[in-house]
Amino acid sequence: MEQWREVDENFAVGEFRLRLHGWNVERRFVAIRERVREGRDSVGRKLIDVPGYTFRVFVTSCPDAPEEIWRDYNRRADMENRIAELKHDLGADGFCLKEFFATEAAFRAVLLLFNLLAEFQRAAALPSYRAPATVRMQVRTCRAILGRAGRRLVVHLSQSWGGLKSRIPLLDSILTCEFPTSPKLTPALET
Secondary structure: OOOOEEOOOOEEEEEEEEOOOOOOOOEEEEEEEEEOEOOEOOOOEOOOOOOOEEEEEEEEOOOOOHHHHHHHHHHHOOHHHHHHHHHHOOOOOOOOOOOHHHHHHHHHHHHHHHHHHHHHHHHOOOOOOOOHHHHHHHHHOOOEEEEEEOOEEEEEEOOOOOOHHHHHHHHHHHHOOOOOOOHHHOOOOOO
């Protein structure tokens, strides 16, 4: 590629059209060039040996600007990790029920659990995304016993839970979290 357009001081974009062996038509290739910097790993791969740069290449039929295509693919790039989490952490792999709709219902239940865990992380104000298995091990797995304090039902958490005091802010943020609801579900105030 002969012409690069600088996006910022570290990234440049370019594009070209090419028909590869076995293809009926030529296709659009969008290339992203990233300058290698100290203290930061470059995400691209060494497709060609150009000292100081790594590259990413997308083959697309989308007519958008190269940087928009790059941003769009970056938003979707982590999807394979989410699918792996559904399969390995939440058991969404290897089940097939006799009826199609039963299988769909089971899979939707797993997706609901995944979304509830994501909402739990938001409500708990966790600093970064954690995989479902990590959330289960770091947050939910603890020794506890259901009991009473007067007439109230309470959960007594173990102090040997790897630091109950360190988890009190987490529990407080969950208890004080406000969950948005539809205006249709908000009870009308009496005047």
